[in-house]
Amino acid sequence: MAATRAKTKRAAQGFTWEGVEVLAYKAEGAAPFKDVTRQVLFEDPHLAAQWRYFEVAPGGHTTLERHQHVHAVMVIRGRGACLVGDEVYTIEPHDLISVPPLTWHQFRATEREPLGFLCLVNAERDRPELPGPQDLQALRQNPRVAAFIRV
Template identity: 65%
Template sequence: MADHQNRGSAVHREARKDYRWEGVDRLAYKEEGSAPFKDITRQVLITDAHLACEMRYFEMGPGGYSTLERHEHVHGVMIFRGRGHCLVGDEVRAVSERDLVTIPPWTWHQFRATGDEPFGFLCMVNSERDRPQLPSPEELEALRQNPRIAAFLDGRIRELD
């Protein structure tokens, strides 16, 4: 006999205008001063212990960017709105709506809105996850040895496309 008390209840969150969802708060990306980032918000769309993951929506204004970081857990990302670039490991790639990006464990990564419109992406991660690590000055200098990564980090990536 199935144990119905261990099942979660179905939830429907209606999509709203401006890439918002019913009953979902638009939150600060991170605490100000905790790490470098610009013009980015997050919404936690789905959290369920039975799934052991969270689905989140991040959105940046034009010129916005996420934190350059790495951690033990994997990310599954789907670009949902706009255009941008992402750094994953030692590669910088242009990304746009419906592109998929997998970020392996312990891999440096960052997203940047490089178009003239908002840039948003869905991100699936483990519910229980480690804290992000920021690069040391030496690690940052090593990344900057690659001219494409240096241009990306400096917000000059359009010059190389």
């Protein structure tokens, strides 16, 4: 068996890494979001997962969506809040968030600072599902969720 070479990526400035491209979160107009970038930190065929870093600018938010796959999230920068299912949580560095399959979720940064988080997902995964009118009506039954979500 041939030896596999280790791959290393050095931290560059702030929350970027050498050789890792800062990408758009999604194609503009594909889904509602505000001021989010993503970086794919690890994607290896021997590891059936992808490790990504997302950064939400102050006042920004990710898309309200759900998937069949699970997300494992660790906040490493800033503060904000997230919706998971029908609960809104305040989040800060070192918090861990588990998003179960087919669970509505959305992340928001505070108005004062960016929110940065690592996200571990399956390398092969389904496309996001956006809420329809009936889904939004159901989510808005909870006043705290209604006040939180951005669509």
